[in-house]
Amino acid sequence: MEAVHEHDHSHDRPSGIMRWVTTTNHKDIGTMYLWFSFTMFMVGGVMALIIRSELFQPGLQIVQPEFFNQMTTLHGLIMVFGAIMPAFVGFANWQIPMMIGAPDMAFPRMNNWSFWLLPPAGSLLILSMFVPGGSAGVGWTMYAPLTIQQGMGMDLVIFAVHILGMSSIMGSINIVTTILNMRAPGMTMMKMPLFVWTWLITAYLLIAAMPVLAGAVTMTLTDRHFGTHFFNAAGGGDPVLFQHIFWFFGHPEVYIIAIPAFGVVSQVIPAFARKPLFGYASMVYATASIAILSFLVWAHHMYTVGMPVEAQLYYMFATMLIAVPTGVKVFNWVATMWKGSMTFETPMLFAIGFLFLFTLGGFTGLVLALTPVDVQLHDTYYVVAHFHYVMVAGALFSAFAGVYYWLPKWIGKMYDETLGKWHFWLSIIFFNVTFFVQHFLGLAGMPRRIPDYSLQFADFNMISSIGAFGFGLSQLLFLYILIKAIRSGEKAPEKPWDGADTLEWTHLPTPAPYHSFETPPTVK
Amino acid sequence: MTYSQTDQREKRNMKTGIVLATIAAIFFIGFFLRRLLF
Numbered sequence: 001m002e003a004v005h006e007h008d009h010s011h012d013r014p015s016g017i018m019r020w021v022t023t024t025n026h027k028d029i030g031t032m033y034l035w036f037s038f039t040m041f042m043v044g045g046v047m048a049l050i051i052r053s054e055l056f057q058p059g060l061q062i063v064q065p066e067f068f069n070q071m072t073t074l075h076g077l078i079m080v081f082g083a084i085m086p087a088f089v090g091f092a093n094w095q096i097p098m099m100i101g102a103p104d105m106a107f108p109r110m111n112n113w114s115f116w117l118l119p120p121a122g123s124l125l126i127l128s129m130f131v132p133g134g135s136a137g138v139g140w141t142m143y144a145p146l147t148i149q150q151g152m153g154m155d156l157v158i159f160a161v162h163i164l165g166m167s168s169i170m171g172s173i174n175i176v177t178t179i180l181n182m183r184a185p186g187m188t189m190m191k192m193p194l195f196v197w198t199w200l201i202t203a204y205l206l207i208a209a210m211p212v213l214a215g216a217v218t219m220t221l222t223d224r225h226f227g228t229h230f231f232n233a234a235g236g237g238d239p240v241l242f243q244h245i246f247w248f249f250g251h252p253e254v255y256i257i258a259i260p261a262f263g264v265v266s267q268v269i270p271a272f273a274r275k276p277l278f279g280y281a282s283m284v285y286a287t288a289s290i291a292i293l294s295f296l297v298w299a300h301h302m303y304t305v306g307m308p309v310e311a312q313l314y315y316m317f318a319t320m321l322i323a324v325p326t327g328v329k330v331f332n333w334v335a336t337m338w339k340g341s342m343t344f345e346t347p348m349l350f351a352i353g354f355l356f357l358f359t360l361g362g363f364t365g366l367v368l369a370l371t372p373v374d375v376q377l378h379d380t381y382y383v384v385a386h387f388h389y390v391m392v393a394g395a396l397f398s399a400f401a402g403v404y405y406w407l408p409k410w411i412g413k414m415y416d417e418t419l420g421k422w423h424f425w426l427s428i429i430f431f432n433v434t435f436f437v438q439h440f441l442g443l444a445g446m447p448r449r450i451p452d453y454s455l456q457f458a459d460f461n462m463i464s465s466i467g468a469f470g471f472g473l474s475q476l477l478f479l480y481i482l483i484k485a486i487r488s489g490e491k492a493p494e495k496p497w498d499g500a501d502t503l504e505w506t507h508l509p510t511p512a513p514y515h516s517f518e519t520p521p522t523v524k
Numbered sequence: 525m526t527y528s529q530t531d532q533r534e535k536r537n538m539k540t541g542i543v544l545a546t547i548a549a550i551f552f553i554g555f556f557l558r559r560l561l562f
Contacts, residue, residue: 024530106537108530173544177537207544211552219556245555 021116024108025514026093029115031410033090034403036118038479040082043126045472047075052434052468054451055461068451069137070153074125076140077157080257081164082122084391087399088260089114089171092199094410096175098504098512099193101184101521106177114171121163128156139449141250144231144242147220154224158217165214172203172210179203184503186523190284193502194277197284198263201291205252205259208295213249216242240305247298255294258390259287261358261398262329265351267502268401269333272348273340274499279332286325286332293322303371304378312371319369323362330359345497346420350401353428354394361389364439379449382442388435397427400478407482408496409504412511413489419481426474433467 013019020032050071054062063071093111097104105111128135133151136142142161147154179200183192192200219230220242229235231242270277277283299307300315333355342348364386368374377383400423408414437460446457453461494510504512507521 104533107534107541109534110541169545169548173541173548176544177540181537181540182533207548208551211548211550212555215552215555 022112024104024112026097026104026108026111027410027512027514029105029111030090030093030095032115033086033093033118036115036122037083037087037090040078040086040122041475043122044075044078044083045475047071047078049468049472051075052465055453056465057462058453058455058458060452063451065451066134066137069139069449070129070135072449073136073139073142073157074129077161078122078125079391080140080253081161081168082118082125084257084395084399085168086118088199088202088257088264088395089168091195091260091264091399091402091406092171092175095406095504096178096196096199097182098409098508098516099196099502100179100182100187101503101507101517101523102178102182103515103518103520105174106182107174110170111174114167114174117163117167117170121160121167124156124160124163128153128160131156141246142217142220142242143246144220144223144239145233147242148223148232155221158221161217162214165210168206168210172206175199175203176207184517184520184523190281191523194266194280194283194287195260195263195502198259198266198287201287202256202259205256205291205294209249209252209256212245213253216245216249219245240302243302243305244299247301248295250301251298252291252294254387254390255290257395258358259291261354261395262287264398264402264405265333265354267500268347268351268405269336269355271405271497271499271501272345272351273337273342275336275340276501277332278335278338279328282328283332286328289325290322293318293325297322300369300374303374316369316371320366323366326362330355330362345404345417346415346424347401347405347497349421349424350397350404353424354397354401357389357393357397357428357431361386361394364389377442379447380442381438381446381448384448385435385438385442388438392435393428393431400424400427403482405497406504407485408492409508409510409512411486411489412492413485414492414496415481415485415489419477419484423474423477423481426477427471430467430470430474434464434471435467437463437467 013025014022020028023029023032050063051068054060054068093105096102125135131152133153135153136147136150136157138146138150138154142157179192179196189197219228222228223230223232223237229237231237231239233239266277266283297315297319299311300319303312303315344352364382368377368383368386404415404420441457441460441464444457446453446461492510495505496510497505500506503517503521503523508516
């Protein structure tokens with residue numbers, strides 16, 4: 001414990017709200033990221049429930065079609081940019097400095113700015129509903145030329161995406177610099193915990209992908225207001241160009257969300273299997289391979305725009321190639337558990353839930369990679385089912401695993417294990433009730449992003465809507481568990497998880513002090 | 525963490541930060557130039 005400073009410098013920190021506004025401490029900023037993300041998760045969740053309420057029965061009952069389209073758009077944007085990405089940046093802020101033995105992030109002031117850009121951006125997305133014409137009803141993919149025809153809500157969405165992009169780019173620069181320059185003596189690259197490796201790779205993806213999205217929405221903005229014709233066929237532009245640029249960002253974005261989730265699971269599974277991670281080096285190489293391949297497959301999202309068959313074949317095979325490194329990771333996680341001395345506390349349950357359901361989502365991704373199949377399934381509920389298996393059962397379950405795993409280190413108190421297990425089982429059951437049936441709807445031909453549907457889709461839609469409300473209510477239990485742990489949780493032992501062997505568990509007290517590793521530890 | 529410690533750390537890391545920001549800027553501008561010039 002010699003790495004911990006005796007006094008916590010509380011004299012140089014303002015109190016009250018100004019502490020949070022002015023803080024440059026990675027733990028404070030991580031906490032703010034996580035709460036912001038949970039708030040946006042609730043807002044995006046309410047939008048999902050509005051969507052599922054309308055789809056409970058065929059016909060138009062609750063909302064106007066235009067508002068329904070705005071809900072699908074905002075739900076997607078808020079969940080991707082406001083909930084999942086900030087959640088993992090929150091983990092990165094809390095954990096990376098502690099896991100590599102650094103005192104804080106490389107650019108603490110920029111870190112503060114990265115976070116404080118998020119609330120205005122999130123507010124813009126929400127406020128866009130209240131301007132004349134409402135928000136953008138274009139889908140989170142913001143395809144031209146529909147974006148050119150929208151009201152001023154579209155401009156607010158574009159501005160929000162710009163701000164969110166700036167925040168992500170600054171956050172990524174901070175993370176890469178911290179990992180490259182601030183590791184403790186002896187912490188070589190191949191000794192870094194896998195969570196740190198996955199974030200290093202993700203941050204590079206963000207630095208290359210987010211500016212491309214910023215470029216795409218800037219061109220949309222100039223097309224709308226400044227007389228350019230990037231995407232307007234009438235002026236010599238090309239709407240399909242938008243799709244190419246968007247998905248050059250959009251496919252890496254999938255891995256920007258998934259790879260940190262892999263990182264969390266790669267910490268949790270060894271800790272509860274009480275064995276070192278199987279195939280550490282192959283995990284690093286597999287993650288890097290996935291990241292590189294993610295930039296080479298973007299047009300598999302657009303098989304139906306009319307591309308040459310040679311291009312379709314290339315994108316099909318390149319996409320299927322991603323299954324190889326992903327398979328390496330899945331087998332490594334399973335091999336880590338093999339003959340391990342396993343226990344099934346809540347973090348491990350969510351990690352195993354992730355393993356099962358993310359693999360299923362990856363498998364339906366492989367189905368969609370097949371061009372002839374995708375031509376049938378494009379824009380159906382099969383796609384909706386597929387990416388919710390990846391985003392919810394993949395990324396969100398991994399984030400839950402991470403919160404339960406690190407919460408004792410963050411607050412020094414334990415969560416209620418019984419309630420945590422209830423949260424897991426309710427989530428996994430209602431998740432599958434909501435989304436498994438959507439595979440059947442998609443196979444039967446139900447298109448996505450519609451407020452009304454043919455009668456033959458009624459039964460599965462009703463089941464899906466019931467599941468969605470169950471899943472949503474289960475997340476209120478998560479909020480209750482968090483508040484209960486923070487207010488009256490039992491004191492956490494120094495190291496509540498036997499198999500946890502990273503620096504934050506072995507070299508720091510629980511809860512982690514406000515300033516840690518001001519004198520770097522030596523890693524052997 | 526004092527102001528001067530933060531200053532020193534930011535200065536030490538500035539080169540890496542600028543290189544990464546330049547990469548981001550190239551990806552942002554690159555697509556514009558590609559469309560505007562060719």
